[in-house]
Amino acid sequence: MAVRALFPSVSRRRATARAAAGVVCAVATLAQAGCAVTDGPARGSASERRAESPAVVRPTAGMAFDYQIGGGYAPPPGVEAVSRDREDEPADGLYNVCYVNAFQTQPGELKRWEDTDPDLLLRDDDGEPVIDEGWDEVLLDTSTAAKRTRLAEIVGGWVDGCAESGFQAVEPDNLDSYERSHGKLTRAQNAAFAAMLARRAHESGLAIGQKNTTDLLPRHRTIGFDFAVTEECAQFDECDAYAEAYDGRVFAVEYEGEGDVGFDESCSTWQDRVSLVLRDLDVLPASEDGYVYRSC
Numbered sequence: 001m002a003v004r005a006l007f008p009s010v011s012r013r014r015a016t017a018r019a020a021a022g023v024v025c026a027v028a029t030l031a032q033a034g035c036a037v038t039d040g041p042a043r044g045s046a047s048e049r050r051a052e053s054p055a056v057v058r059p060t061a062g063m064a065f066d067y068q069i070g071g072g073y074a075p076p077p078g079v080e081a082v083s084r085d086r087e088d089e090p091a092d093g094l095y096n097v098c099y100v101n102a103f104q105t106q107p108g109e110l111k112r113w114e115d116t117d118p119d120l121l122l123r124d125d126d127g128e129p130v131i132d133e134g135w136d137e138v139l140l141d142t143s144t145a146a147k148r149t150r151l152a153e154i155v156g157g158w159v160d161g162c163a164e165s166g167f168q169a170v171e172p173d174n175l176d177s178y179e180r181s182h183g184k185l186t187r188a189q190n191a192a193f194a195a196m197l198a199r200r201a202h203e204s205g206l207a208i209g210q211k212n213t214t215d216l217l218p219r220h221r222t223i224g225f226d227f228a229v230t231e232e233c234a235q236f237d238e239c240d241a242y243a244e245a246y247d248g249r250v251f252a253v254e255y256e257g258e259g260d261v262g263f264d265e266s267c268s269t270w271q272d273r274v275s276l277v278l279r280d281l282d283v284l285p286a287s288e289d290g291y292v293y294r295s296c
Contacts (some may be wrong), residue, residue, distance in 0.1 A: 075227040
């Protein structure tokens with residue numbers, strides 16, 4: 001698990017482009033994007049689901065990228081894709097990835113969960129919430145099929161909102177929450193929940209990115225992930241694994257001052273295989289002191 005920005009609306013490591021049903025790649029609105037059409041969840045006949053599902057536009061390998069989950073700003077020249085928080089607006093004319101904290105609670109939203117769905121918060125043997133102490137986020141309970149179904153309705157609503165706002169893709173964060181669950185969650189349970197979110201994203205016409213978690217790379221196809229968003233893959237020598245799994249459709253973020261691998265060295269090693277950027281640790285907007293952005 002890597003560092004994450006100290007913002008209440010974000011967490012780390014760790015005008016819609018949706019087309020009408022039946023649209024093919026040749027008329028995708030993003031000139032450099034490929035597309036794939038995926039059926040929605042089990043509802044009605046297979047042909048009905050295909051007719052209802054919009055086209056899904058995947059990012060293209062090598063797209064110049066900016067990671068803006070700490071607040072949107074005018075992208076640097078040449079940037080073709082950005083990731084922004086789900087409560088932010090997408091960038092006009094670019095490929096937009098919507099950040100959603102899908103496996104843990106945002107600190108500012110904990111009371112909402114406690115008031116409406118307290119049983120969906122993961123609890124220890126004493127009934128106390130299990131907390132990711134590094135970021136003061138309570139883990140969501142993906143341990144049973146019934147709870148995953150209820151969580152998928154809540155988080156799925158956020159995913160739908162991303163599509164309605166005009167994003168082309170979604171990145172659900174904290175896929176690796178099982179590693180912080182003190183044995184209360186398993187990799188398989190989180191993978192099952194991720195698959196539900198993938199179906200929901202595809203139904204809404206969104207591509208879905210695997211956020212970190214190399215342990216789940218062998219399952220990425222069965223889960224339904226279309227690309228990856230990875231933090232510090234150069235630092236942890238993981239970029240090659242993501243690049244191979246996703247044919248280079250990888251948005252990779254390194255952080256200034258973290259670890260022993262310099263960004264220039266990372267670029268010389270990985271720029272031909274992943275879309276690599278350097279950001280400041282707090283992922284600040286360009287107008288704020290401390291902002292850092294570099295690309296290869």
